[in-house]
Amino acid sequence: MRPGRRRSLGGGAKGDAPLTKNMLMLEVDASNFTPDHTEYLQEWADKLGVSIEVLLGRIVMAACEGDLYSEDAPADRPDGE
Numbered sequence: 001m002r003p004g005r006r007r008s009l010g011g012g013a014k015g016d017a018p019l020t021k022n023m024l025m026l027e028v029d030a031s032n033f034t035p036d037h038t039e040y041l042q043e044w045a046d047k048l049g050v051s052i053e054v055l056l057g058r059i060v061m062a063a064c065e066g067d068l069y070s071e072d073a074p075a076d077r078p079d080g081e
Contacts, residue, residue: 037078039078047072048071
């Protein structure tokens with residue numbers, strides 16, 4: 001690709017190379033959360049009928065798209081400390 005040319009997402013103009021998708025691994029374990037946060041996530045996951053891992057995946061995917069995932073989130077969130 002020549003300097004100054006932009007890549008398109010879908011192979012737009014002739015000669016444009018489509019962007020490639022990158023894979024990112026995000027590793028999260030219990031040490032990343034306080035007991036209050038873990039309890040909150042478990043309550044939320046139980047309410048949705050999914051695991052905490054699935055819930056966290058939904059939260060991360062929404063964040064990557066610039067959205068806030070809040071489906072059936074419990075109202076009593078723990079403090080961010």
